[in-house]
Amino acid sequence: MAGFDPIEAFSLKGQVAVVTGGGKGIGRGVALGLARSGAAVHVLDRDLAAAEDAVAMLKAEGHRARAHHVDVGDEASIDAAMATIAAEGSLDVLVNNAGLAIRKPSVDLSVADWDAVLKVNLTGVFLCARSAARHMIANKQGAIVNLASIMGLSGGGLYPNISYQATKGAVVNLTRALAVEWAPSGVRVNAVAPTWVRTDFIKPLTDNPDLLARMNAMTPLGRIAEIDEVVGGIVYLASPAAAMVTGHTLAIDGGFLAQ
Template sequence: MTKTADTLFRLDGQTALVTGGGSGIGKSTALLLAEAGTHVIVADRDAASGEETAACILRQGGSARAVPVDVTDEAAIEGMFDDVIAQEGSIDHLINSAGLAIRRPATEHLISDWERVVSVNMTGVFLCARTAARHMIAAKRNGSIINVASIMGLSGGGLYPNISYQTTKGAVVNMTRALAVEWAPHGIRVNAVAPTYVRTPFIAPLLAQPELVAKIEAMTPLGRLADPDDVAAAILFLASRASAMITGHTLPVDGGFLAQ
C-alpha cells in the first residue's frame, strides 16, 4: 500500500488492548485508537471505568469492549489474552498504561508499598508484554507494544520524593530497549512514551498545589503541563505505519522538560 498522509495513521481492522484504559492517558489513548479504526479492548482493574470508556467509544461510532483485569495477576492476564484471541482472532497492539505511584521519602518507604508499585509498574508491564508477544509470534503477525514510562524514568526528579515510581519507570525504559531487540526478528516493535506531568486524576494531589504546578510550568520550556491527548497522539504515532522503522525508543512527551 502506498503510504499517504491519509493512510499512515489509520489502523483499520486491527485490535489494540489498552491497560489502564478506564481513565487518564489510557482512556484518551483508547478513544484515539478507536477513532483511527482500531477495535479496542479496554482493560482496567476498575470495571466500571473500563466499561464507561468502551461505551464512550461505541457512542462515537467506534468498536470496543471492556475487560476487568489486575495486571499483577499472571493467570488473569493470560486468560484475558486468550479471550481476546478467541473473540477477536488477533492482537496487533498492546499499550501498557496501567500505573501506580506512592509518593513518599525513600527513608519512610514501606517495603510493602515498594512491592505494590513494582508489581504494577514493572512486573505488570512485563507480564502483559510477554503474553502479547507470545500470541503475536505464534500468529506470525507483526505487532507493536507501547509502554507508558515517564520523565521520572529518565531523570532523578527532585520536586518531591517518588523513589519507587522513578525506579520502576526507569526499568520500563530499559525493558523497552531489551524487548525491542529480542522481538525485532519477529516483526514486533517495542517503544515507550515518557510523559511529563499530565492533567489526569493520577496526579490530582499535585494539581491541588498551585505553587507546585507553577513550578512545573516554569521548568517546562513550553510553559504548561501535558493533557492526556498529547500523550495519546504520541502513542498513536508509535502504533502507526508512520513509525515503522522505530523500535527500542522512548519518546518524551514533556514540553522540553528533559531538554534543559
C-alpha cells in the same frame, strides 16, 4: 517500500488494540485515539466500572470496544483476557498504560509500598507484554507501547517518588531489550515519556498551587500537558507509520528532558 503509503500508515483500520488502565486518564484518551484511528479496542482495567464507562463512550461514537476486568499484577487474569481477545482474530497493538505512584520520602517507604509499585509498573508491564507477544509473535506482527515517564529519565526533584522513578527507568530499558529480542518476530516495542499530564494520578500535586507553579516552571513550554496532547505520540508508535521505529522512548514533555 512497495505498497507503503506513509500517510495511510497512520491508520489502524482493521487492527485490534488493547489498552491497560484504559478506564480513566491517559488510557481512556488513548483508547479513544486508537478507536478513532480505526482499531477495535479492548479496555483492560482493575476498575471494571471505569472500563465499561470508557467502552460506552467509544461505542457511542460507533467504535468497536469491549471492557475486561484485569489487574496487571495478576498473571492469570492477563493471560485469560489476552487469550480471549486473540482467539477472536488478532491482537495487533498493546498499550501498557496502567500505573501506580506512592510518593513518600525514600527513608519512609516500606517494602510493601515498594513492592506494590513494582508489581504494577514493572512486573505488570512485563506480564502484559509477554502475554500479548505470544500471540503477536505467532502472527509475526505487533506493536507494543509502554508508558514510561520523564521521571524514568531524570531524578525529578520536586517531591520524592523513588519506586515510581526506578520502575519508569526500568521500563525504558525493558523497552529496548524486548524491542531487540522481538524485532526478528516482527514485533515492535516502544515507549513514551510524558511530562506531568493533568489526570487524577497527579491531582494531589496539581491541587497544590505552589507545586503546580513549580511544575509549570520546570517545563520549558511553561505548562504541564493535557491528556489529548500525549495520545498522538502513542497512536503513532502503535501504527505502521512507525514501522521502522523500535526500542525508542519518545519524550512528550514540553522540553523537560532537553534541559
